[in-house]
Amino acid sequence: MKRVSVKMNFILTTILVIGSGFFLLFANNSFGDYWSRIITLIAIYAIMAVSYTLVNGVTGIFSLGHAGFIAVGAYTAALLTLPIHQKAMSFFIQPLIWPLNSIQMGFLPATIIGGIVAAFFAFIVGYPSLRLTGDYFAIATLAFAEIIRIVIQNSYSITNGALGLKGIPSYTTIWWSWGWLLVTIVVIGSLKFSSYGRALRALSEDTVAARAMGINVFRHQLMAFVVSGFFAGIGGALYAHWLTTIDPRPTSLGIMLTFYVLIMIVLGGLGSISGAVLGAIFFAIAAQWLRIVESPMNLFGLKIPGIPGMSMLIFATVFILIMLFWRRGIMGKRELSWQLFYNFFLKEAGDRN
């Protein structure tokens, strides 16, 4: 089998990135507002999915707390970019505390700070939770995420409580979201394909053997959890400035969102970065498509009223079916690579000749 050389890989990847850039430029200008927004959302979902698969796939620990870190990133960044007069207007139950009430900054620093604060929360949550294993860890992270949500819901002087934040500037464009996705993929990919990534994959298979190989299992898991938290926060910041309104209902930045991202990474193949991106694309498009089933329909003269939650029901069913019959998902643990394409197309062509 011929190997695709490093240089060739680099050239092809650069071409792909630039090509995607042109495609996005084209899409942005001529697909109309609606599809531009969906394409932006795809990248936001992909950021959430890639960061989630680092923990649940590569490191092999089952966290259910991802939405908690997304929420932290969303709120942090939104509080930093909200115009001061908007803050004064929104916070009518309790005024926003100093210094948040007098800060307004640009999108980029706000996003980065959102990521850092989320990473800090990931550390706080991960440190005690990672003492637990398996199901107990999943339950602990789920509980922590719920605590984060409830604290947000009740801290009127910081988050405006159940009223949520309104009038967040809609800064998130195709460029911001796809740009950050590129950063996310490069960083998490670079981590996965380094000595540290090998250590993570090893401990995901067998913690006892990994320890005997000199891997500090707890440290490495925590490291993955914090990196994942950082990018979850970035995703949250972008999401907030895409939605322009955020609130702490379980269906917006709560367990529901964790569940959505879980569907994406399972669909794409747990542990695969390219799989996570594919999963996000499929999910975002399917979610739009499934909105039809929630709106009132006229089926052969039969009037069906819109059933809210119907799309969720379908997603849940699809999720169960994947878990039962197609556990490896689109990519399995593999990554899309030029080698894979080469083997698939050229080798087959060669065989036919």
Next chain:
Amino acid sequence: MIEISKKKSVLKLENLTIKFGGLTAVDSFNGYLNEGELVGLIGPNGAGKTTIFNMITGIYKPTFGNVIFNNIDITGMKPHVITHLGVARTFQNIRLFSEMTVLENVLVGEHSWLTNFAAQKVLYKHNPKVYRRPKWKPWFWSAVLKTPDYLKMEREMRDHALELLKAVDLERYANLKASALPYGPQRKLEIARALATKPMLLLLDEPAAGMNPQETQELLEFIENIRKRFSLTILLIEHDMKFVMGICERIYVLDYGKIIAHGLPKEIQNNKKVIEAYLGDEVYV
């Protein structure tokens, strides 16, 4: 009798004891290994042999007693620190990272090169004159940012791993999944992976289990070979008596957690207590 050698002591086990609930799995085990020795640890099923390995490597904490490695008391230290100090092991039922390639399995062992700060601190505290003051390097960031420093390290790791694979004659399998290897090579790979951590003391838990006589003979030569090549001190557990008698310089016999005999192979072969212990179990000798 065994002559008291003047060689450097690598491992000393002092009154090593562990209890699981009411069961005393290992009871006041006293033993030693000197530099370069190859010592056997035998005994019927359930005697406590693997448990001793688990205490040496930090997987279990002894109820009391001490593990002294290179004159450092390592009792109760974390497994990864003990590995970084120079103790490596294999497992009774092979525990390879089966989803990873053969090469990657070895590279995982070499990850310790980047993360051995805690062990270096232990060494420096133990003897500041001999060991250098440890310097912490942000390897994690270098790895993510792919700094020249890291890339150089990665190349060194890869070269060393391939060299190791060559030494154990697994080079041609380098890019194969570990689970795709036949049984014998899997055992060898587990040893190669242990060697990647650059150990001084190697603990082998039943390396010949499941091998036919010819494979066992090859393994014997293989162990002799790596022992010389990597200047190892080896402690090995094995049920195959021919193998043990053929390779070990000294043997400890364990039964119900207690040492019932200790000596040269030919002394053990004719020891009445040993024969009794085995007759109650199965005839090996």
